[in-house]
Amino acid sequence: ENIFDRSxxxxxxxxxxxxxxxxxxxxxxxxxxxxxxxxxxxxxQSDPWTPTANLKILVSAASPDMRDREKxxxxxxxxxxxxxxxxxxxxxxxIVDDSTVDEFEKQRPSRKQKSLxxxxxxxxxxxxxxxxSTEKTTISLDEVASILGVERRRIYDIVNVLESLQxxxxxxxxxxxxxxxxxxxxxxxxxxxxxxxxxxxxxxSQHKEQDLxxxxxxxxxxxxxxxxxxxxxxxxEPDCISASAxxxxxxxxxxxxxxxxxxxxxxxTKIVTLDIAAKILIEETQDTVDHSKFKTKVxxxxxxxxxxxxxxxxxxxxxxxxxxxxxxxxxxxxxxxPENTDDLRGDSPxxxxxxxxxxxxxxxxxxSTTGKQRFTRHASFNSAQPCEAARRKVSSEPNSPRQERxxxxxxxxxxxxxxxxxxxxxxxxxxxxxxxxxxSNMTLPVSLLPVPGDSDFCVNPLPQAVFPVVQADVPSFSxxxxxxxxxxxxxxxxxxxxxxxxxxxxxxQPFLCFPSSSLFMxxxxxxxxxxxxxxxxAGDPGSRSAEAQAAIPPPVCQKRSSQKCSxxxxxxDDEEPAAKKQxxxxxxxxxxxxxxxxxxxxxxESSPGGGCSAAVHLETNHLGLASLAAPEMANKxxxxxxxxxxxxxxxxxxxxxxxPPGNEYISKENANQPFQPQYLYVQPTAGLxxxxxxxxxxxxxxxxxLAANQMPSLSLPCVMVPSAALASFPLIPFTSALSPVxxxxxxxxxxxxxxxxxxxxxxxxxxxxTAVVTPKVSPAPSADPQQPAxxxxxxxxxxxxxxxxxxxxxxxxxxxxxxxLKLQQPxxxxxxxxxxxxxxHEAFFKTPGxxxxxxxxxxxxxxxxxxxxxxxRRLEISSTSPD
DNA sequence: CGCTCCCGCCATGCC
DNA sequence: GGCATGGCGGGAGCG
Numbered sequence: 001e002n003i004f005d006r007s008x009x010x011x012x013x014x015x016x017x018x019x020x021x022x023x024x025x026x027x028x029x030x031x032x033x034x035x036x037x038x039x040x041x042x043x044x045q046s047d048p049w050t051p052t053a054n055l056k057i058l059v060s061a062a063s064p065d066m067r068d069r070e071k072x073x074x075x076x077x078x079x080x081x082x083x084x085x086x087x088x089x090x091x092x093x094x095i096v097d098d099s100t101v102d103e104f105e106k107q108r109p110s111r112k113q114k115s116l117x118x119x120x121x122x123x124x125x126x127x128x129x130x131x132x133s134t135e136k137t138t139i140s141l142d143e144v145a146s147i148l149g150v151e152r153r154r155i156y157d158i159v160n161v162l163e164s165l166q167x168x169x170x171x172x173x174x175x176x177x178x179x180x181x182x183x184x185x186x187x188x189x190x191x192x193x194x195x196x197x198x199x200x201x202x203x204x205s206q207h208k209e210q211d212l213x214x215x216x217x218x219x220x221x222x223x224x225x226x227x228x229x230x231x232x233x234x235x236x237e238p239d240c241i242s243a244s245a246x247x248x249x250x251x252x253x254x255x256x257x258x259x260x261x262x263x264x265x266x267x268x269t270k271i272v273t274l275d276i277a278a279k280i281l282i283e284e285t286q287d288t289v290d291h292s293k294f295k296t297k298v299x300x301x302x303x304x305x306x307x308x309x310x311x312x313x314x315x316x317x318x319x320x321x322x323x324x325x326x327x328x329x330x331x332x333x334x335x336x337x338p339e340n341t342d343d344l345r346g347d348s349p350x351x352x353x354x355x356x357x358x359x360x361x362x363x364x365x366x367x368s369t370t371g372k373q374r375f376t377r378h379a380s381f382n383s384a385q386p387c388e389a390a391r392r393k394v395s396s397e398p399n400s401p402r403q404e405r406x407x408x409x410x411x412x413x414x415x416x417x418x419x420x421x422x423x424x425x426x427x428x429x430x431x432x433x434x435x436x437x438x439x440s441n442m443t444l445p446v447s448l449l450p451v452p453g454d455s456d457f458c459v460n461p462l463p464q465a466v467f468p469v470v471q472a473d474v475p476s477f478s479x480x481x482x483x484x485x486x487x488x489x490x491x492x493x494x495x496x497x498x499x500x501x502x503x504x505x506x507x508x509q510p511f512l513c514f515p516s517s518s519l520f521m522x523x524x525x526x527x528x529x530x531x532x533x534x535x536x537x538a539g540d541p542g543s544r545s546a547e548a549q550a551a552i553p554p555p556v557c558q559k560r561s562s563q564k565c566s567x568x569x570x571x572x573d574d575e576e577p578a579a580k581k582q583x584x585x586x587x588x589x590x591x592x593x594x595x596x597x598x599x600x601x602x603x604x605e606s607s608p609g610g611g612c613s614a615a616v617h618l619e620t621n622h623l624g625l626a627s628l629a630a631p632e633m634a635n636k637x638x639x640x641x642x643x644x645x646x647x648x649x650x651x652x653x654x655x656x657x658x659x660p661p662g663n664e665y666i667s668k669e670n671a672n673q674p675f676q677p678q679y680l681y682v683q684p685t686a687g688l689x690x691x692x693x694x695x696x697x698x699x700x701x702x703x704x705x706l707a708a709n710q711m712p713s714l715s716l717p718c719v720m721v722p723s724a725a726l727a728s729f730p731l732i733p734f735t736s737a738l739s740p741v742x743x744x745x746x747x748x749x750x751x752x753x754x755x756x757x758x759x760x761x762x763x764x765x766x767x768x769x770t771a772v773v774t775p776k777v778s779p780a781p782s783a784d785p786q787q788p789a790x791x792x793x794x795x796x797x798x799x800x801x802x803x804x805x806x807x808x809x810x811x812x813x814x815x816x817x818x819x820x821l822k823l824q825q826p827x828x829x830x831x832x833x834x835x836x837x838x839x840x841h842e843a844f845f846k847t848p849g850x851x852x853x854x855x856x857x858x859x860x861x862x863x864x865x866x867x868x869x870x871x872x873r874r875l876e877i878s879s880t881s882p883d
Numbered sequence: 884c885g886c887t888c889c890c891g892c893c894a895t896g897c898c
Numbered sequence: 899g900g901c902a903t904g905g906c907g908g909g910a911g912c913g
Contacts, residue, residue, distance in 0.1 A: 888909100
């Protein structure tokens, strides 16, 4: 750089560098005007002498392409140095790298070109993501610094962040060992666990306030002080143990990086705004929050974020809040970490994110055979959180109850996931799951919705939107339809297999299918709901729904999904979507559906997948019913735009842009869909092995009718509870319940209706909202005798109503063990990895601020208690509140 | 004008 | 005292 400047730069512009150089050089050559850029003149600071300078020069020259050149350069060095020093002229330089030089000069290193992120990319480019275990790559700071043409200081910034993720470890002075991403998932998992411990509370507490941001203070308080400093995870790897070295202080950058990552992993939305992160991190560390400190922290976070961005773990987004737009980062890396450790799998592709998604997807797909669907929409219902926030904001609230519900719902998400797990467990008898389940919970995120996934879109926390959105969404989603019929296959195991049977599936998969009745369970999603709301939904929901639909036609779906998955994921892009999201903003619209983006957008990931997904979703949603009828849907779904797309497009396209319209359509469709009676099934305790209760909710619109306002979300018609687990879960099964919701009603109609209807389509579906399930549930059904019953009953008042109303026509679920089908949706969703991910975990609320909050909530709540509470709440609500 | 964040001073600690 | 680290924040680039 310097060189360039000198030679050419000078004339052009006095670059910073120059001045700098001068100063430095000045030492050597006082004569030069100090600062004047002008210096450019040849004279250049003759001081090139410094070895470093030479290196830099060389490097800079080489940097672009270089490597080879470097070598050459080195050869030249001596010459250059001498020459340079001697000859002021740049000529020689030119000589060295003629062409390059010129270019460089021309290029001028803009600030961006010197960004840490870019530097990090260059750095990372030098090493394989998954180095062979055999080879241990050592990194020499000096060498790298010179090669990259930067100061060591910069390298420290990068290395420290990488070290926090165990991508590298310090072996000795100036020596680092490159590990690559083999351990990344483990590390992330560790961070996630640690984060939950550390921030879980916060999150929960925070969530209270939708805007976490506001009240950092409170949150912070919540935060656990103690260990903070200590390296969260002290990874001293066996390999490179240099161990002792660490002694230093705690290297804040390293710790900060870990904490920052933890925030993402703990956050349901997977979005963390810088200011919040800064506040949280500051608090932990210090009480004093002075502004300067804050600023510094933010600067540091930018440094970290740049590195993480280069790693493909996060991406920048903007959260739109009432206050305005705030910079934030969205986690696009892997969300779920199979306990087992992905690592084992190992190979998993380099890209972290992808792998996850892929996995999930694959698993899902498999399971999916049965075909499940997803309704993203549910999420919306579920998404109590979002709703809450929105509501609050909106103040829609006349319905105070709702809030509670919402809360419950939120929990429910977790529950859902849990439920899913449970189901799986039941089937597989994975009792153990409990533990896992819990874990899963964490992740669970249930959010069915894909939406969240999209990074880009801005999250709008529109409160208002929320409700409406939900509704809107719901309708759109509707679709679960098909699922039911298919669902039942026992084949499901696959689903269960999700990997440990756990969560993995769950998170992604929102639904469970029950063979017997062909009921479906929808899980989670709650979060999604949040998302779904307006914003996120678009993406995620869509995708999910799509998936779900896809699922329905099992085979097809799967294929699609798989394809999608593969393609999208494979590419590795995770990001793509981002761009599109912006639309979300629209979300304000009542329709939440808005899918922003991309559905079609080619870009987004593979379009097919991504775009499709989104579009599909809509379609699916709409179609859902139809799809049920016709398998076609499935095909279309993601992959082919044709049918689905058509429809979907209609809606979709609109959606993205105009949510409202889309919604309408959807609603209509929903309306179209046949609603079938919903069922609530309650079994005697023992009843089904797996489930205790099912409620069919009919949701007649009326019954359910949740006012739109009301939380439709709740509207889950039925809940199934596994005998033991049940207690913990608050699942809500839907059977076909959809009541015939009048189209008109849709809008208003509670989202629930939609969802239900959609779901119900024909077959009874179960939707677990979420909440409930406690993962913990003891594996054995018997385990919690206590809990079980209530939950079911409790279900949302609505449900209850519906139930009553509805009745259990069909004892649907009865005894069948549930076969859980995972809706692959999530997986399917995978179309875009992103979407998927989000879906899972993200429960997102789109609230920008929420970031952590939601997560926290869940997590915190995650515990059974919460779930239970939620359930109880529901019950209470129902019971207490008239409806 | 505000968001980003580069740049490098300088403190800290080890040798 | 020298060197490796890395905290820190001024202030500039950029949109």
